[in-house]
Amino acid sequence: MRVRFAPSPTGALHIGGARTALYNWLLARGQAYGPEGKPGTLVLRIEDTDRERSTPENVEQILDALRWLNLGWDEGPVFQSERSERHREVLAQVLESGHAYHSAANAEDVQAYKERHGFERGFRGREEDAGAVRLRVPDEGETIFDDVIRGQIRFANASIDDFVIARADGSVLYVFANLVDDLDAGITDVVRGEDHISNTPKQLLVLDALGIAAPRYAHLPLLYGPDGRKLSKRHGAASVQELRAAGYLPEAVDNYIALLGAGFAADEEFFGLEELARRFRLERVSKNPAVFDERKLRHLNGRWIRELGTDELTRRLEEFTGRAGLHDAVGISEEKIQTLTEFWPLVGFLFDGPANDPRAFQKVICSNGGVECLKAARDALARAEPFTVENVESALREVVEDRGTKPAKVFQPVRVAIAGTTVSPGIFESVALLGRAETLARIDRALEHAG
RNA sequence: GCCCCCAUGGUCUAGCGGUUAGGACGCCUGCCUUUCACGCAGGAGAUCACCGGUUCGAAUCCGGUUGGGGGUACCA
The missing domain is CATH 3.40.50.620 (HUPs)
Known part of the structure; x- marks a missing residue:
């Protein structure tokens, strides 16, 4: 053939x-x-x-x-x-x-x-x-x-x-x-x-x-595009390089595009190129036009991101962002992203300092005893030794215990202090990865800022 | 106008004469829980475009209608 x-x-x-x-x-x-x-x-x-x-x-x-x-x-x-x-x-x-x-x-x-x-x-x-x-x-x-x-x-x-x-x-x-x-x-x-x-x-x-x-x-x-019309620029990412720039993996694009126009199995849709080739039947390709739905591509992309493994995903992300030394950051965030584009907004604070989100700061730190919880968390973290994920966790959980409050009351102020926003990877992992000195410095800065 | 193709939930599809019309995405609810996700458990959502015909029986076969799309270039 x-x-x-x-x-x-x-x-x-x-x-x-x-x-x-x-x-x-x-x-x-x-x-x-x-x-x-x-x-x-x-x-x-x-x-x-x-x-x-x-x-x-x-x-x-x-x-x-x-x-x-x-x-x-x-x-x-x-x-x-x-x-x-x-x-x-x-x-x-x-x-x-x-x-x-x-x-x-x-x-x-x-x-x-x-x-x-x-x-x-x-x-x-x-x-x-x-x-x-x-x-x-x-x-x-x-x-x-x-x-x-x-x-x-x-x-x-x-x-x-x-x-x-x-x-x-x-x-x-x-x-x-x-x-x-x-x-x-x-x-x-x-x-x-x-x-x-x-x-x-x-x-x-x-x-x-x-x-x-x-x-x-x-x-x-x-x-076709979502409006049922021929795909064009107005539908967002219509070309392959636009999809790449939008943070999609080639594996996901191949997988998704294959699905657009043919059913490869009655109950499973997550396939790599080789498996797709094994299952592909030209005579079973559907006759009716399909609408490109980026939401489903996003879903498959998320699955492929988690399928890649930390090492390979790190390589892709380092190439995508142009930054190096990302392995640990990838490890604590890979479960939370759907596209490569979402990586840096989530972990950028680890490298470039906390983001500036005044509303989050006001809401989480400046009200409901946020400052007190943050102070207590600071003291507990200062004592954690060695500064591992496990020890960070038990230190912060002790604060929760001591104050008889809900976990989020303590974790969120710490999160906002180090990340600047209310959204980040797991707080213990983030704190441990940042290191004690930097974590304490950021908490101090936040406390100072809160007056 | 003319020629041709197509028609299953919002989207992608399974189905190929007898099914409570299956799955995936999305959406909703709950669980998990540390934010966001992931994961898990449920749920809503389809008169199978419409009308006829064939048949004991049609989403499945046939015809028509409607709707959508493609072509109709001394473009590719």
Whole structure:
């Protein structure tokens, strides 16, 4: 089996494209678990023939996104722009066999033709000496194919235009270039977005003209934003690098995107790439479009964060934040974050000093005996020896005991004194990690500030 | 307009002729508890878009309607 992912570098890789890439990857990789017993080949092709919109930066962004998602390819990247000679060669072939012809007809001519013949009628042109190249579409019959996901799809030939396959200068158009490249790459299974369904009969017609058998086709449902409309910038993180910047792990993105459009099991949804490949069945991909829901991605991301383990998570967080020496801070906070972005706001106080939250200070320290509790806590912590999590805990719990109060009455003032806010990792762990000197200094500063 | 695709709680899905329509996210309640989370235990939420047909029996099969989406370029 040979599959391909053929993005156009006209922008960043969006999650819809990422999912197409993922499904192709899963299909190829999953062959190893099927009757073939060995993985298929994934070819990466960059369809950069749109000179105005394609840029090298976009190409690099796409490759970068695929690498980040761990979706490696086996061949390529092949650049479509470098294959124009071959495109012209095949074009000459269909011209010579009479399956295609030159025509000077333009959009207006096509429109006029339809007004005359009815809009369900495909345009039929007359052969001329020059002009764009159009494929001769038969009036009779149907072009039919079996979509792996959707079943049989049929188009009446009469309703298909004699479509343009090349400009007057001989440069070919998308439907044609795309087909020729798939052919030369020996692609056996074309897995692409639903927006290509209406291209399929056209490519099938070209294939007929060439006398070559068609590959299998599978058209994936599209992805939408929360408002049910096509995904775009206004929906927040729509591109892969935006998801990365938002603190999502590639494992979670792969996992979530795989789920968007297919059920992999009746009762479990937490899967890594390899397990997804093992379970992936193209024919079971759902037919209806899915809405991208960042809340579920967040949930999976949280699970993956906890799955990684402290050492690996530390590596990711050090790269993400650009700070070093984070291991201990990760250890006491990993259970509390859903995305990498949430890490620093939670533990930054350990490195950069307490945050400034006057409301928390006022509420927790300056009222209900907060100052007294804080003083007592300070004295107890001054005596804790050695300054371990266990000893910090028993010291603070003794204060609670002595004063006959609720734990939070003591813990919260300490928390606000060292972190500046009411939200932080566990208080004993935080205090122990900060160390005695720094903890006492911060408590003193808070007491001073409270007057 | 024309061609094509699609339709299960708010969202993603399981289901493939007989189920109290299952799970996940989110939401609500309780437990845990040191804040926030995690975890655990419960709960609310679906006339399976609508109308016909086939059948003893339909979310499941067929037709139509409505709604949504894609295409309709000498873009990709």
